[in-house]
Amino acid sequence: MSGVVASTERAGIAKSAVLRRLPLLLVGAAFLGVLLAMPHTGPLFAWAFPGTIPPVYDRGSFVALAASHLAIVGIAVGAATFCGGAAAIVVTRSWGASAAPPVQLITSVGQSFPPAAVLAVLVPMVGFGAVPTVLALFAYGLLPITENMEAGLRAVPAPVKEAAAAMGFSAWRTLLLVELPLAWPQAFSGILTAIVVSLGTATIGSTVGALTLGTPIIDGLVTNKPGFVLQGALPLAMLAVLKELAFARPRR
Amino acid sequence: MIELRHLVKTYGDVAVVRDVSLSAPEAAVTVLLGPPGSGKSTILRMINRLIPADSGSVWIDDEDTAAIHPEALRRRIGYVIQGVGLFPHWNVARNIATVPALLGWPRKRIAARVEQLLDMVNLPPDRFAEKRPSELSGGQAQRVGIARALAADPSLLLMDEPFSALDPVTRRDLQQAFRRIQRDTGKTVVFVTHDLEEALLLGDQVALLRDGKLIQHGPPLQLLEHPADDFVADYFGGAAAGLRRLTLLSAASRAVPGEAGGARLPAQASLHDALEAMLSRGTESVALEGGGVVTLKALLA
Amino acid sequence: MKSSGWPEAAASLAGALLAGFAGFLAVAPNRLSPASPVGLFATGTGFAPFIPLGLLLVAGCLAWRRPRTAGAVCVVLIWLLLLAAGDGADMLLRHAPKPTRVSFGGGFWLLLALCALLVAETQRLAGAGPRLRVATAVLVLAGLAAIAATHRLAGLSLLREYATHRAAFHAAVGRHLLLVILTLAGALLLGLPLGLAAWRYAKLRAPIFGVLNVVQTVPSVALFGLLMAPLSAAGLGGIGVVPAVIALVLYALLPTVRGLFAGLRSVDAAPLEAAAGMGMSASQVFLNVHLPLAAPALFAGLRVVLVQTIGLAVVAALIGAGGFGEFVFQGLGQYALDLVLLGALPATCLALAADALLMLAADTIRARVA
CATH class of the missing domain: 3.40.50.300 (P-loop containing nucleotide triphosphate hydrolases)
Structure with a gap:
């Protein structure tokens, strides 16, 4: 009897979770649909912007652009998570406390640099393409990731750490089995913030030759093809809505 | 009002x-x-x-x-x-x-x-x-x-x-x-x-x-x-309640003529103050400023 | 937090090594060709040995707990770096053909960033107040301006780009500032009523912040693009200052609204009740008590608006709004990287200056209120 109640309850919870996620799933499906359908919209854009040849951006598939976009963000945020996480661990150890202010200065000072300027300045050092974009996104991602990871680690109650030490845990074990798991939720919200910011900023990378969903827009602006601009802007706007639906809670 | x-x-x-x-x-x-x-x-x-x-x-x-x-x-x-x-x-x-x-x-x-x-x-x-x-x-x-x-x-x-x-x-x-x-x-x-x-x-x-x-x-x-x-x-x-009552009654209202040793209590002191003074001094009467004393007997009356 | 300064000392030592090996300048046969690095000592400038020596001195001062001296040396080092770059460029150009260009190399940028960070860090270690920090920044900039005014840097490619684009550069400064000022005005005009509405009417809160959040996450490139069609249809033109300011205001709304809303919400109930209880009218309570107490958060929001707008205005050059971005994209298109720098560098400086000034202002206001 109680088993039946529990299972119907569980079904109810699962159903409401799906319902809550429904807008996200719908927009996600629409986003993929737009990416796949874009190459076949030639007649539509030919009618809307007559004289543009070709009517639809054709120097790469939209799916490939999206994949490259995501890969750039993934590599940058991954690297920032690794470095920022390591920095946060160092500055929360007793021997690394002196490094906390300089780390904070370095991670925060970059935030006020205009992304377009940073990308442009990186080009003479590392050349055109995805590399300057990855480097810039890495730099912008460091602050939220390090800050949240550090806050998460500092929030671990001292008695918990003391108890771990009293039970014979080494410092390393305490970090791995106690501190990191407890700090994870907050650290994760920092990573999400970095992802959300990076997904948008990556677009500017197209101005220095990175392949992203912004590439058709830049191409359209440079060669004066408003159709291209719209073809790039539409999936990007959908991506923005998608981000908001997926990550809205941790960003507040 | x-x-x-x-x-x-x-x-x-x-x-x-x-x-x-x-x-x-x-x-x-x-x-x-x-x-x-x-x-x-x-x-x-x-x-x-x-x-x-x-x-x-x-x-x-x-x-x-x-x-x-x-x-x-x-x-x-x-x-x-x-x-x-x-x-x-x-x-x-x-x-x-x-x-x-x-x-x-x-x-x-x-x-x-x-x-x-x-x-x-x-x-x-x-x-x-x-x-x-x-x-x-x-x-x-x-x-x-x-x-x-x-x-x-x-x-x-x-x-x-x-x-x-x-x-x-x-x-x-x-x-x-x-x-x-x-x-x-x-x-x-x-x-x-x-x-x-x-x-x-x-x-x-x-x-x-x-x-x-x-x-x-x-x-x-x-x-x-x-x-x-x-x-x-x-x-x-x-x-x-008894003790509380003492705080509301003025010592002067129970004063009788006389003299007592120790410092004088201010004229507006309450009976509670007077009792406290007696307890701390170990005496049975305290003097008030402006004349008169309060005795333990008067206090209990 | 007590700090020993060992990370700063270690960084100075690393910098001293870096000065000896990394490419300090970069030489190219002409404006558009790829450049090859030249080490600090290879440039032949007489300033070269002073830079690693200075950094060693900084490391020594930090090891002996003399952050003030270390900071002073760092300020001088920043000037020395620029002098060495200018002098090195002159030396390299002396026997080179006329189209040869000399630019800053990776080593120069890293050393400059290191010295700037060390100035900030030594001030923290010395416990400097905000006034001293501002005075130091002004001193550093005044020194840089004085060095530039003596034409000692004229050999550098950046300055030669400036010389050829002088008029356009000055126009770009004006245009960039115009974009920022118009955006700030628009953000205040629309954002303050919206923030007020969000605070006053709980029902409006979710829709206002929901829409502004989505707008904020639409990439700038996409928003500029999306606005082109409707604006040109409305007769405002899809390119130029107007669509740029519209897009920039849309981005500026979230931090403005959030700043005002958070500020109004953060105010303690007691002063507000006391104000009403003493017979202030609703508008008097708001203007005399509530708004002044909400000001720090509002200012923090406006700081985000300014820094963000200065940065996004660079991108606005893509839709013909002008400003520093014009040099950036023109330079990227021609692969004339010093032209890129002519746009990117002042935009960055402007953003950093706005950031520092508003942070100082917000701190001052917060100190008055707290």
């Missing part, structure tokens, strides 16, 4: 104030006493119309407050709250000058008034006028709060648990300072507290409330000696 006539306030289904009628006499302190949620703060806020009454009326000097514009009404009434509520971005002098400035007093008159008030609450103007609220201790902040409420010389003062957040020593200090100021200025005061000791110490009249209803109203001694029901008797301390 303030008269509350059949005040009622309901939030949703919850009756917070139920048909309360009460009059607070001129130049006296009327304490609204009761446990949390008894409606005492709501009643206070209905007097200066921060909370509108559902029905009933408040009359000040035979004038219905409903006929007065609420902002004009509030400028005539001093108001002191528990959190003090000093404006953190203004210095002490400007905080005190708030209502006079609202009333458009000339600058010179305001400055003179601020100085006078700071003196009255024992904060030397040259040291405190320019300070920011963040630089004050809790007791100093509440002194400024009282000065601010008295700034435009209102005849009526409303006080909502003004001393509850202070430590016991500071609280005792401020209670005495307040009592002195009230006697000197002759203000009519309505004072909200949940603290019985404070009510007995400060109140000329005490109104005991429970669940939005007025249970008993009168001089503190009357509530202590003739409680209307078990709730009042209980609230007034049951077994400790």
Whole structure:
């Protein structure tokens, strides 16, 4: 009897979770649909912007652009998570406390640099393409990731750490089995913030030759093809809505 | 004089104030006493119309407050709250000058008034006028709060648990300072507290409330000696009522001619003070300033 | 937090090594060709040895707990770096053909960043107040301006780009500032009522913040693009200052609204009740008490608006709004990287200056309110 109640309850919870996620799933499906359908919209854009040849951006598939976009963000945020996480661990150890202010200065000072300027300045050092974009996104991602990871680690109650030490845990074990798991939720919200910011900023990378969903827009602006601009802007706007639906809670 | 006539306030289904009628006499302190949620703060806020009454009326000097514009009404009434509520971005002098400035007093008159008030609450103007609220201790902040409420010389003062957040020593200090100021200025005061000791110490009249209803109203001694029901008797301390009573009776009223050793108690000391002096000195009589002694026998009579 | 300064000392030592090996300048046969690095000592400038020596001195001062001296040396080092770059460029150009260009190399940038960070860090270690920090920044900039005024840097490619684009550069400064000022005005005009509405009416809160959040996450490039079609249809033109300012205001709304809303919400209830209890009217309570107490958060929001707008205005050059971005994209298009720098560098400086000034202003206001 109680088993039946529990299972119907569980079904109810699962159903409401799906319902809550429904807008996200719908927009996600629409986003993929737009990416796949874009190459076949030639007649539509030919009618809307007559004289543009070709009517639809054709120097790469939209799916490939999206994949490259995501890969750039993934590599940058991954690297920032690794470095920022390591920095946060160092500055929360007793021997690394002196490094906390300089780390904070370095991670925060970059935030006020205009992304377009940073990308442009990186080009003479590392050349055109995805590399300057990855480097810039890495730099912008460091602050939220390090800050949240550090806050998460500092929030671990001292008695918990003391108890771990009293039970014979080494410092390393305490970090791995106690501190990191407890700090994870907050650290994760920092990573999400970095992802959300990076997904948008990556677009500017197209101005220095990175392949992203912004590439058709830049191409359209440079060669004066408003159709291209719209073809790039539409999936990007959908991506923005998608981000908001997926990550809205941790960003507040 | 303030008269509350059949005040009622309901939030949703919850009756917070139920048909309360009460009059607070001129130049006296009327304490609204009761446990949390008894409606005492709501009643206070209905007097200066921060909370509108559902029905009933408040009359000040035979004038219905409903006929007065609420902002004009509030400028005539001093108001002191528990959190003090000093404006953190203004210095002490400007905080005190708030209502006079609202009333458009000339600058010179305001400055003179601020100085006078700071003196009255024992904060030397040259040291405190320019300070920011963040630089004050809790007791100093509440002194400024009282000065601010008295700034435009209102005849009526409303006080909502003004001393509850202070430590016991500071609280005792401020209670005495307040009592002195009230006697000197002759203000009519309505004072909200949940603290019985404070009510007995400060109140000329005490109104005991429970669940939005007025249970008993009168001089503190009357509530202590003739409680209307078990709730009042209980609230007034049951077994400790005898000791409490002593705090309300003046030592001078039981004085007999004679002499006794040791320091003299001040003329306005209570019988409680006299008993304490006897206990600590191990004697059976203490002398009062202005002549006479109180003996243990007279005290017990 | 007590700090020993060992990370700063270690960084100075690393910098001293870096000065010896990394490419300090970069030489190219002409304006558009790829450049090859030249080490600090290879440039032949007489200033070269002083830079690693200075950094060693900084490391020594930090090891002996003399952060003030270390900071002073760092300030001088910043000037020395620029002098060495200018002098090195002159030396390299002395026997080179006329189209040869000399630019800053990676080593120069890293050393400059290191010295700037060390100035900030030594000030923290010395416990410097905000006034000293501002005075130091002004001193450093005044020194840089004085060095530039003596034409000692004229050999550097960046300055030669400036010389050829002088008029356009000055126009770009004006245009960039115009974009920022118009955006700030628009953000205040629309954002303050919206923030007020969000605070006053709980029902409006979710829709206002929901829409502004989505707008904020639409990439700038996409928003500029999306606005082109409707604006040109409305007769405002899809390119130029107007669509740029519209897009920039849309981005500026979220931080403005959030700043005002958070500020109004953060105010303690007691002063507000006291103000009402003393007979202030609703608008008097709001203007005299509530708004001043909400000001720090509002200012923090406006700081985000300014920094963000200065940065996004660079991108606005893509839709013909002008400003520093014009040099950036023109330079990227021609692969004339010093032209890129002519746009990117002042935009960055402007953003950093705005950031520092507003942070100082917000701190001052917060100190008054707290």
